[in-house]
Amino acid sequence: MFPGRQQVIGNVNSFNALTNYNNVVNIDAEPDTGRHRILQWLSPLEPQQRHEDVQTDRLDSVGNWVLETHEFRKWCDAEDGCVEPVLFCYGNPGVGKTYLR
Amino acid sequence: MTDSLCDQAAGKGITVVGLYCDFLAQQEQSTTNMLGAILKQLAGRGRILEHIREAFQKNEKGFSGRRLRLPNLVEILKKTIMSLQRIFVCIDALDELAPKHRRELLGSLQEVVRVSPNMRILLTGRPHIDDEIVECFSKAVKIPISPTQDDIRSYLEMRLKHDTTPKAMDGKLLVDIMRVVPEKISEM
Numbered sequence: 001m002f003p004g005r006q007q008v009i010g011n012v013n014s015f016n017a018l019t020n021y022n023n024v025v026n027i028d029a030e031p032d033t034g035r036h037r038i039l040q041w042l043s044p045l046e047p048q049q050r051h052e053d054v055q056t057d058r059l060d061s062v063g064n065w066v067l068e069t070h071e072f073r074k075w076c077d078a079e080d081g082c083v084e085p086v087l088f089c090y091g092n093p094g095v096g097k098t099y100l101r
Numbered sequence: 102m103t104d105s106l107c108d109q110a111a112g113k114g115i116t117v118v119g120l121y122c123d124f125l126a127q128q129e130q131s132t133t134n135m136l137g138a139i140l141k142q143l144a145g146r147g148r149i150l151e152h153i154r155e156a157f158q159k160n161e162k163g164f165s166g167r168r169l170r171l172p173n174l175v176e177i178l179k180k181t182i183m184s185l186q187r188i189f190v191c192i193d194a195l196d197e198l199a200p201k202h203r204r205e206l207l208g209s210l211q212e213v214v215r216v217s218p219n220m221r222i223l224l225t226g227r228p229h230i231d232d233e234i235v236e237c238f239s240k241a242v243k244i245p246i247s248p249t250q251d252d253i254r255s256y257l258e259m260r261l262k263h264d265t266t267p268k269a270m271d272g273k274l275l276v277d278i279m280r281v282v283p284e285k286i287s288e289m
Binding site for chain 2: 034035037038039041042043044045047048050051054055063065066067069071072074075076080081083084085086087088089090091092093
């Protein structure tokens with residue numbers, strides 16, 4: 001029922017083998033398997049990868065003033081239902097919207 | 102911004118997810134793939150919730166094709182968000198999404214937010230998409246982003262540190278660059 005399980009057990013010290021059989025390795029946490037397939041079915045996109053690129057290129061001190069604005073603080077800290085849920089930070093290309101920490 | 106929110110969310114039961122839009126990826130960044138990516142980040146962190154697993158299994162058995170359809174996705178998203186304490190969804194460069202997908206995505210988010218008081222959405226993008234946002238979220242809060250002179254100076258210092266022709270630099274040129282560039286940019 002779980003093809004590949006044997007290989008994983010046999011190669012438990014090999015990182016490559018663990019990566020290749022990622023969906024099988026998770027059997028213990030997810031008894032009825034298919035975790036990887038479900039995640040792919042939800043979306044083929046990998047936003048986490050792009051996020052890591054931005055983290056690498058970012059200059060941390062830049063743009064921190066945005067986080068101190070009244071608008072941002074209220075949006076972030078208010079109780080549910082006491083604040084408009086959508087915050088739009090807008091600017092022309094290249095002003096650094098993506099690279100706000 | 103996602104990282105700042107993550108820092109602030111730590112230990113408070115707040116979940117933060119982020120999506121990036123890109124002109125070059127317009128085709129694959131469809132509404133369903135984008136909304137699905139929210140669920141994917143949520144599901145990827147912990148145990149896959151039972152209703153997501155059920156939807157997957159039902160879909161595999163059915164005749165409706167393998168992809169998740171938008172109305173189903175919106176329902177799954179509502180149900181998933183209901184199980185969270187609070188969630189921040191950050192969507193970067195919304196203007197880079199194809200216009201059709203952008204409207205659809207905003208409309209879907211509107212539908213989810215309506216029944217999810219524990220959800221906040223942070224959007225970034227160029228000013229021209231404001232109308233579309235207001236159409237779905239008439240009271241959206243807005244912050245104009247432009248670099249401060251300090252921001253520009255920090256950035257210049259970083260770039261000059263990695264200058265590929267450092268011999269061309271002298272004290273006077275450095276002073277001029279640090280004074281003139283921030284001034285000119287602020288005037289733009």
